[in-house]
Amino acid sequence: MLKVRDLAIRFAGRSASEAGTLAVDGIDLDLDRAQVLALIGESGSGKSATMLALAGLLPKSAKTTGSVLLDDRSILHLDEREKSTVRGRRIGMIFQDPGGSLNPVLTVGDQIDEVVRTHRRLDRRAARAETVSLLSRVGIGDPAARARAYPHQLSGGLKQRVAIAAALAAQPTVILADEPTTALDATVQAQILDLLVNLVQVEHVALLLVTHDLAVAAAVADRIAVMYAGKIVERRGPEQLVTDPGHPYSRALGQAALPFVAAGDGRHAALPELPGRMAEAGGTACAFAPRCPLAIDRCRAQVPPVVPFGDGEAACFRAGETAQ
Amino acid sequence: MGRTWTLIRRRLLQAIPVILIVSIGIFGLLELAGGDAVDAYLAVTGGGDPAFAERLRQQWGLDAGLWVRFLAYVESLVTLDFGWSVVMSKPVSVAILERLPNTALMMGAAIAFSACLGTLLGGIAALRKGTAADAGITVGALVLNAMPSFWIGLIAIVVFAVKLAWFPLGGIASFDRPDLAIGRVLDVAWHLVLPVTVLGLAYMALYVRLMRSAMIETAASDWVRAARARGLPRLRIVRRHMARPALLPVVTMLGLQAGNLLGGSVVVETVFAIPGLGSLAYDAVSQRDLPLIAGILLVGTLMVIVVNLLVDITYARLDPRVTDDRVRAGGA
Ligand SMILES: Nc1ncnc2c1ncn2[C@@H]1O[C@H](COP(=O)(O)OP(=O)(O)OP(=O)(O)O)[C@@H](O)[C@H]1O
Ligand SMILES: [Mg+2]
Numbered sequence: 232m233l234k235v236r237d238l239a240i241r242f243a244g245r246s247a248s249e250a251g252t253l254a255v256d257g258i259d260l261d262l263d264r265a266q267v268l269a270l271i272g273e274s275g276s277g278k279s280a281t282m283l284a285l286a287g288l289l290p291k292s293a294k295t296t297g298s299v300l301l302d303d304r305s306i307l308h309l310d311e312r313e314k315s316t317v318r319g320r321r322i323g324m325i326f327q328d329p330g331g332s333l334n335p336v337l338t339v340g341d342q343i344d345e346v347v348r349t350h351r352r353l354d355r356r357a358a359r360a361e362t363v364s365l366l367s368r369v370g371i372g373d374p375a376a377r378a379r380a381y382p383h384q385l386s387g388g389l390k391q392r393v394a395i396a397a398a399l400a401a402q403p404t405v406i407l408a409d410e411p412t413t414a415l416d417a418t419v420q421a422q423i424l425d426l427l428v429n430l431v432q433v434e435h436v437a438l439l440l441v442t443h444d445l446a447v448a449a450a451v452a453d454r455i456a457v458m459y460a461g462k463i464v465e466r467r468g469p470e471q472l473v474t475d476p477g478h479p480y481s482r483a484l485g486q487a488a489l490p491f492v493a494a495g496d497g498r499h500a501a502l503p504e505l506p507g508r509m510a511e512a513g514g515t516a517c518a519f520a521p522r523c524p525l526a527i528d529r530c531r532a533q534v535p536p537v538v539p540f541g542d543g544e545a546a547c548f549r550a551g552e553t554a555q
Numbered sequence: 556m557g558r559t560w561t562l563i564r565r566r567l568l569q570a571i572p573v574i575l576i577v578s579i580g581i582f583g584l585l586e587l588a589g590g591d592a593v594d595a596y597l598a599v600t601g602g603g604d605p606a607f608a609e610r611l612r613q614q615w616g617l618d619a620g621l622w623v624r625f626l627a628y629v630e631s632l633v634t635l636d637f638g639w640s641v642v643m644s645k646p647v648s649v650a651i652l653e654r655l656p657n658t659a660l661m662m663g664a665a666i667a668f669s670a671c672l673g674t675l676l677g678g679i680a681a682l683r684k685g686t687a688a689d690a691g692i693t694v695g696a697l698v699l700n701a702m703p704s705f706w707i708g709l710i711a712i713v714v715f716a717v718k719l720a721w722f723p724l725g726g727i728a729s730f731d732r733p734d735l736a737i738g739r740v741l742d743v744a745w746h747l748v749l750p751v752t753v754l755g756l757a758y759m760a761l762y763v764r765l766m767r768s769a770m771i772e773t774a775a776s777d778w779v780r781a782a783r784a785r786g787l788p789r790l791r792i793v794r795r796h797m798a799r800p801a802l803l804p805v806v807t808m809l810g811l812q813a814g815n816l817l818g819g820s821v822v823v824e825t826v827f828a829i830p831g832l833g834s835l836a837y838d839a840v841s842q843r844d845l846p847l848i849a850g851i852l853l854v855g856t857l858m859v860i861v862v863n864l865l866v867d868i869t870y871a872r873l874d875p876r877v878t879d880d881r882v883r884a885g886g887a
Contacts, residue, residue, distance in 0.1 A: 286784050311789070319786025326784075331777030336800045336874055345795070346785045381875040397785055 232437060233285075233405050235260035238297035238307075239461075240280045240289065253513040254280040256461035257297065264404065265435040267428065269448035269469075271484070272458030277512065278441045281458075282407045285439070286324045287314040301405070320350050323398030323436075327410040329391035333382040339393045340366075340378025343400050350401035365396040370426055388419035395426065399434075406430070409441045424451055445484045449473050454543075457481050459519055461512030467543035477545030479523050482553070517547070525549045559868055566867060570860045577856045581849045582628050586621070588845070596641045598842075637850035642842045643835075647850040650835065655854065657727050658820055658831035660743070661750055662858075665820075666809060668755035673762025674805055678798055680763065681770035692763060700760035704819055708753045708826035715749060722749050725828035750827045754819055758812060765808055769801035776800075803874055810866035814859045 237257045244251035255277040262268045270278050283289045285299060287309065299307040306317050318324075326332045334342060343362040347353055353361060359378070366374035369392040382390055391411060398406060408427060412420035428451050431438050442448050448455050449469040457465040457478065465478040476482040512518065520530040529548055537546045545551075593611045612618040619627075631637055637647035673696070680692040699707070716724045723729070727746050732739055773779065774797050782796045820833035828834075832851055839847035871877050 288780060288784060315786045315788065317786070318784055322784075324781070324784040326777060326781060328777055332781035334778040334782070334796050334800065335876060336803075337795065338875075345787060345791065349785075349787055349791070383876050394781065397781070401786060 232264055232302055233260070233262040233439070234298075234300040234303075235281075235285070236298045236300075238281065238284060238295065238299060240277070240284055241294045242280075242290075243292040243294070253461055253511070254293075255284070256512040258456075258458070258461075258463045260439070260456065260463075262405065262437045262439055264437050265431055266454070267431055267438045267440060267452045269440045269442060269452035269455045270458055271442055271445055271448050271455060274443075276458040277461040278458055279409055282324070282409045282439070282441060285405075286322055286407055287318060288324075319346060319398075319401040319403065321403050322405045322407060323401070323403035325391070325394055325398050325406065325408040325411045327413050329387055329394050329411075329414060330382060332394045332397075333390060335382055338379050338381055339385065339390075340380075343378070343393070343397050346397055346400035362396075362400070365400055366393070369393075369396045369399070370422075371396075386419075387415050388422060391415060391419075391423050392426065395423075395430075399430070399436075403436065405437045405439065407439050407441075410443065411440070412447070413443065420447075427451070445473070457484070462518065462546065464519065464547070465540070465543065465545040467541060467545075471541045471543070475541055475551070477540040477543075477550040478519075478547045479525050479549070480519050481545075525552055558871060562867055562871055563864065566860075566864045570864075573860065574853070574856060578629075578632055578853060581852050582625060585845050585849060632853070637853075638846035640839075640844055640847040640850075642838050642844040642847060647846050650847065651832065651850050651854050654830055654832050654835045657829060658817075658824070658833060659858070661747055661754070661824070661829065661831060662813075662817065662820055664747060664751040665754035665758070666812065668751055669758040670762050670805060670809055672755065673759040674766045674798075674802070676759070677763040677766025678770050678793075678801070680767045681774060681797075681801075682793065684767075684771060689767075693767065696760035696763040699756045700758070702757070703822075704753055704757045705822045705826050707757065708750070708823055711749050711753055712826070722746075725826075727829050727831075746829075750823050750829060753826075754823050757819065758815070761808060761812070762805055765804050766801060769804050770797050773797045773801045799873070803870065806866055806870050806873060810863040813862035813866075814855075817855050817858065 236259055238255055238259075239253070239257050240255040242252045242254055243249075258277075258281065260268065260270075260281075270281065272278055280289070280293070284293075284295050284307070287306065289295065295307055297307070298305060301317070301321055306314075306321075309317065333339060340359065340362050343365060344355070344358045347358040347361045347365075348355075351358075351361075362378055363374045366377055371377050371389060371392050377385070377389070382393075385393065395411075406427070411427065412423050415423060424447060427438060427440070430436055440448070440452065445455075449472065452469050455467055455469055455472050456463045457467075457472070457480065459478075459480050465472070465476065465481045467477070467481075472481060473485050476485050515534065516532060517523070517526070517530040517535050520526040523530065527548065535546045535548045537544050538550065540550045593608050596611070597608060609618070635648060637651075639645075640647045640650045643650040676692045676696065680689040683689045712724060715721050723746050725746075727743060728739070729742050729746075732742065776796075779792060779796050782792045787796075817833070820831060821837055822833070823829070824831040824833035825837055832854065836848070836851045838844070839851060
């Protein structure tokens with residue numbers, strides 16, 4: 232349903248002569264209804280840029296190439312008016328900071344009402360009834376009273392539930408969630424994840440979930456894409472990615488997360504700190520080579536192509552090998 | 556609205572010490588300035604012998620000691636009897652009450668005009684940040700702000716009252732007042748156009764700058780990005796998610812400006828010959844009518860307190876996070 236092909240995103244440099252930053256370097260993604268695709272990777276690897284591009288929210292300074300098809304319709308280079316028929320209505324987005332995505336001077340009910348009314352032409356009372364039912368669907372108790380609350384009167388977890396309700400208000404088929412639980416306490420994180428998974432199962436939306444946390448990804452996703460320096464370096468099912476990673480970067484992620492995945496007790500490790508810095512995207516070598524224990528001369532001379540591996544694929548000359 | 560009533564009660568209680576301090580300050584200033592109403596009276600009436608002056612002082616209770624006079628002063632405040640104005644030849648309270656509506660009307664209209672236009676232009680400048688429109692608005696407002704208001708006032712009179720004759724030369728109403736009430740209202744409004752515009756334009760720069768910077772900030776906020784992600788129409792995002800939260804510092808500034816505008820009204824009322832508190836204060840000061848000065852200052856203080864109360868109520872309505880004394884602490 233959502234089909235991304237060779238998407239590249241470049242942020243303009245400060246002056247015209249500067250090349251700018253290549254944030255995303257030609258990625259493919261496929262997502263179907265009632266599916267969860269997790270996108271994991273180090274900070275700065277281009278996850279948020281990808282999400283913003285799909286939602287049509289990149290700043291004007293960002294240039295995109297490639298194609299994004301939603302139900303076979305291209306949505307990458309639409310004008311503002313066409314975008315507003317996609318945003319909210321076809322694609323809903325949830326951000327990391329639940330407080331920040333709500334206007335502090337309006338009640339949360341008003342902020343959901345306006346989405347409902349914009350997309351569904353309901354009158355005030357019908358819209359409020361819909362808002363209350365949305366709030367109860369995202370697990371908020373006493374929704375009619377909560378609708379009259381202002382964001383500062385709600386906890387972080389409740390605010391994220393409200394933001395999810397607002398993202399669902401126009402009945403989109405795709406939900407983009409950019410680290411939706413990072414800013415929350417551990418127990419609340421688990422509840423919000425349960426809620427998202429439940430929405431996928433019950434309402435059959437497609438969920439693209441960005442997370443720092445391999446354990447989270449392995450627990451909820453149908454497929455996991457591992458991103459490094461603007462490229463997808465491995466794409467696997469959750470079990471195989473954890474037990475038999477192809478790319479050395481995935482292996483490094485897995486080694487830190489494995490005990491928690493096995494324990495399944497809701498404790499999650501963040502991505503491990505790797506030595507060294509992530510290389511710039513768009514080079515002529517494997518971007519991970521400078522930090523890779525398996526790197527050989529070839530890795531430093533050539534970008535490794537994507538090859539089939541296990542139940543998916545990996546972009547590594549030494550996929551599946553381990554350092555001795 | 557229990558919250559509003561709590562706020563009103565709290566603010567009125569806070570006003571008591573403010574009024575006390577201001578009145579003591581006024582009394583102290585008048586004492587330090589030397590000279591009293593008798594001196595002023597004799598100066599106006601053309602003098603008299605010392606014995607006559609002494610008799611007058613006894614009559615008006617001005618020969619007593621400091622404490623007695625202070626108590627008499629406090630009593631006059633409590634009973635709202637500010638004494639006799641030599642300049643106006645009537646009780647101070649009557650002189651002030653005659654003038655107060657004109658000034659309140661002009662100030663109210665000028666504040667509303669400068670805040671509304673300034674906010675609108677500031678918002679437009681923020682949306683068009685970095686363009687020629689932005690630069691034009693910002694610089695234009697600053698130029699108006701930098702020009703002395705008496706000078707703009709005179710130019711306005713020359714162009715719009717003398718040359719074009721669209722508006723009257725001055726005053727608050729025509730001598731031959733229209734019979735119908737609606738006619739009289741329109742007549743006053745017609746007289747107020749030039750002074751209100753001059754006063755309002757001079758103070759507009761502040762609101763332009765405040766609104767511009769506040770709205771640049773809200774436009775970059777996460778909630779605006781989220782609102783865009785929800786597919787809301789642009790106009791709605793601008794109004795509810797950018798402009799509305801950006802109004803908070805503007806409202807704060809309205810309260811702070813109230814006192815300044817009273818000062819500005821002195822000049823504009825004099826230029827446009829409007830019988831208001833400002834021109835009354837001008838007469839009172841130039842002719843050393845001390846009781847009148849004291850009365851005007853106190854009434855001015857009261858006006859500032861009332862305006863600030865209105866501002867606080869508005870602010871509390873706009874910003875749900877405000878419930879107590881943190882009101883406006885985070886503003887401008
Ligand atoms: N507005 C922008 N202007 C210029 N460069 C940007 C902008 N936004 C992101 N970038 C650059 O794009 C690259 C990818 O950033 P992105 O935010 O997508 O990373 P991320 O994977 O989401 O990281 P994190 O895990 O920290 O959220 C980074 O090098 C970043 O510096
Ligand atoms: Mg990010």
